[in-house]
Amino acid sequence: MSEPLIVITGASSGIGAATARLLSGHGHPLLLLARRLARLEELGLPQTLCRKVDVTDREALAAAVREAEEQYGPADALVNNAGAMLLSRIADQDPDEWDRMIDLNIKGVLYGIHAVLPGMLARRAGTIVNVSSIAGRKTFPNHAAYVGTKFAVHALSENLREEVASSGVRVVTIAPGAVETELLSHTTDERIKSDYDAWKQSAGGALDPQVVAEAIAYAYRQPPGVTVREIVLAATGQES
Template sequence: MTSAPLIVITGASSGIGAATARRMSALGHPLLLLARRLDRLEALGLPRTLCRKVDVTDRQAVAAAVREAEEAYGPADAIVNNAGAMLLGRIADQDPDEWERMIDLNVKGVLYGIHAVLPGMVARGRGTIVNISSVAGRKTFPNHTAYVGTKFAVHAMSENLREELAPTGVRVVVIAPGAVETELLSHTTDERIKRDYRAWKESAGGALDPEAVAQAVAYAYGQPPQVTVREIVLAATGQEG
């Protein structure tokens, strides 16, 4: 019986990334987990897992970690580009440094992850790229202008890449969740916006559990190689937008 292949997960120290790591490990996959909080990665205690302190905006560090993991566990068959930031604000008074951070993480970080695994996937004629986007990559929300821009970019890049890679056997999947119970909101600096967001989330009856998103990732990845689930959009039933 052939052992399950290596899966790379970025932003794996909490939330969707950690839930996806637990789910894919339970399915027998060796993992490369990347995040800035190494202690949180190691605390997951998953077998056959390489944990590395890597900021996905560091292209060379991402590539080096992938090479190290592939030497240990064989070629990467999938990457889950989950690392990202949600810094909500009104453009008129939001610190532009927050825009820069979201563009670096949510856009460039995704591209760097793809670039680290894609040549090998194309050479082997198989592989799966899973990009974690958001409902905010399909529609707009108040105080989300820069964030929405980055997530629309993820959707657009993913679709263009899927078309580009279709003849190669490499799949591209977008997972677009609505509000999820993660640490993302805590990084927003505007307290009123955070308060309003929490109220909106509560009015919808709460947000998704990260495990629901991890299940979506596992479902898309688990399809036969000739089947690409191009996009999964999921949200709490009570979320209208």
């Protein structure tokens, strides 16, 4: 019996790409979504539909899911990984950066859920994995707006879990600490970026995205009657 379809957003690099490679290796057909189509195609994974989709575009996201389900069958899991981390002090930050994080980190997560959840409820099976952050549990300097979006992901995930638990749908929150990804590169304040890098090195380095991918796969591959509600992981040397 072939494995079911899994949808991964933000799959062009970092955690998303690592998760795609891992789950493809487990035999799953995939729908990979990101704004950089060439990076998705470079992964070269079998049984994989790659689409250039910004998850803030609700209609495009839903259309891509429908297309993948027509080709590979119902989506059994969604890995809501797309996100942005734009660090700054609130007084100094361009409010457009707040809008980008709110649209991507919160609304994009909700749009992904909305695209797959009705089918999961009808089948009484499915797993939604929301990739949040340890910044969804505690605060960090220069992270105020970002932290706000990730606290929202934690809250909406828990509330969603309560809504769907009796219908056989699982909701998992993955909350990593610092990870070696491209997230920091979009921060415009060079001093904040250098301070963050120094902090990361003081902790002995950040997590490899593969480690986070393995946590996602672990939660997903539990028996249907078991929900790993949340996994919090960080480099051992990361104190905060």
